[in-house]
Amino acid sequence: MAAATLMSREIAPEKPLEMTTGSSSRNVDMEIVYNGNTGNDMGISTVGFRSSKYNPAEWHETNYSKYYQSFVDRDGSEQIRHESNQTSKEAEATTNKRQAAVTKKLNERVHDINFWKLEIEREITDVIAETDLQLAQKKRLENALRATEIPLHIATDNLNCRQRRVGVDMVQDDVELALLKEVEIINNVQDLLKRTISQSEKQIVLNRDAKQNLEMDWSDKKEALEIDTRAAALRNHHTNKQFYPGAAKFEEIQSTPESWAQFSHDNIVRGEHERMASIQLRTMIDNILEDTSRDMREQCDTVDTALHKRVVEVEDAKTKMEENLGKICDEISSQEKNIEMLKKSIRDKEDPMKVAQTRLHNRTFRPNVELCRDPVQYELVGEVHEISQSIDALHAKLNSAENKLKDLQDNRMALEKEISNKKNSIFIDRNKCMTVRTRYPTTLRLQGYQ
Numbered sequence: 001m002a003a004a005t006l007m008s009r010e011i012a013p014e015k016p017l018e019m020t021t022g023s024s025s026r027n028v029d030m031e032i033v034y035n036g037n038t039g040n041d042m043g044i045s046t047v048g049f050r051s052s053k054y055n056p057a058e059w060h061e062t063n064y065s066k067y068y069q070s071f072v073d074r075d076g077s078e079q080i081r082h083e084s085n086q087t088s089k090e091a092e093a094t095t096n097k098r099q100a101a102v103t104k105k106l107n108e109r110v111h112d113i114n115f116w117k118l119e120i121e122r123e124i125t126d127v128i129a130e131t132d133l134q135l136a137q138k139k140r141l142e143n144a145l146r147a148t149e150i151p152l153h154i155a156t157d158n159l160n161c162r163q164r165r166v167g168v169d170m171v172q173d174d175v176e177l178a179l180l181k182e183v184e185i186i187n188n189v190q191d192l193l194k195r196t197i198s199q200s201e202k203q204i205v206l207n208r209d210a211k212q213n214l215e216m217d218w219s220d221k222k223e224a225l226e227i228d229t230r231a232a233a234l235r236n237h238h239t240n241k242q243f244y245p246g247a248a249k250f251e252e253i254q255s256t257p258e259s260w261a262q263f264s265h266d267n268i269v270r271g272e273h274e275r276m277a278s279i280q281l282r283t284m285i286d287n288i289l290e291d292t293s294r295d296m297r298e299q300c301d302t303v304d305t306a307l308h309k310r311v312v313e314v315e316d317a318k319t320k321m322e323e324n325l326g327k328i329c330d331e332i333s334s335q336e337k338n339i340e341m342l343k344k345s346i347r348d349k350e351d352p353m354k355v356a357q358t359r360l361h362n363r364t365f366r367p368n369v370e371l372c373r374d375p376v377q378y379e380l381v382g383e384v385h386e387i388s389q390s391i392d393a394l395h396a397k398l399n400s401a402e403n404k405l406k407d408l409q410d411n412r413m414a415l416e417k418e419i420s421n422k423k424n425s426i427f428i429d430r431n432k433c434m435t436v437r438t439r440y441p442t443t444l445r446l447q448g449y450q
Contacts, residue, residue: 013067106232117221131207138200140448169425178303189292210271293446318422325415342398
């Protein structure tokens, strides 16, 4: 007897009694043979009885087998239905559990993507802000570089103007040395500013490259976030789903979670590195602009001080020369009067000389013995010699006085020329150089703020 199934608890069909007890006159293992006289007129129904008819046991056996097979099939079917129901429930539970786990993983992935996306957004914002500040610093450098053209023009113009000094005033004084030093400082400042501008431009390019990489990563993150957000929100009752054969596979070029996070981390680190380098460069630019403007202003003050001191020295020299010129002019006047006096003295000696010589000439006509070397003769001869010596002495003094007068006049001309040179030098230093230097740029302009 078969056991009952789990579902219906139905009892398996029992075998008929004839199949269990049997008959003494019936051989179940052999074909039934009928020994009676059927005659020859029984017809076709008696033909082949033994070979084509089934016995009752076979009939019951066949029926039982049909019943039992029906039972077995129904039992198997019920078991399959039960197992199918269990399998369906298990499959549904497993599918729902796995779908919930995948949805959870998708939400976690969305959280991770959103985290890195926000980090990248923050870094992009910081890099953009830093790039804008770096551009402002570059603008300051360019303004400062343009501002150095005015001091260079002023210093060059001062040197050219001072080349028009004449005479001894064409001296390499402290002003010229300070101006040459100023030109050197300005040239060095211009070279430094040009190199710094080049550094700033390179840093801006690096900042923009880092920003571009971050923006591309952010764009990928945004697209992936939208895709995974839609995937996490997709449910079984939604209509925007369909079969995609072959979708369940791993791409050869897919990244790993570690390489994925490392890629964004490296982009952020590079952005931070370039941003820190840009901040350091901006700090260096501030120091450079402050130092260069201070050096230029200090040298400008040095030149202004030297110019003022030089103007005072030249004015003092001019004043002293004017005083000496006045004295020379007075002395020339006195010397001219002295020459006139000497000439008058020489002229005054002519009459006494004439008197003495006339006396001597007239006494030569004394007759005979009267032509005597008397004391008068000696006195007259001595008088003539004395007057001659006086005239010679006066002529010598007159010659010396005239030579000295010429020296005084030459000195006066030299003083007048030198005074004129000093006036020219004062005009150049005070009216030209010092006036032009009032247009020297301010510290704010030299630092690139204007």
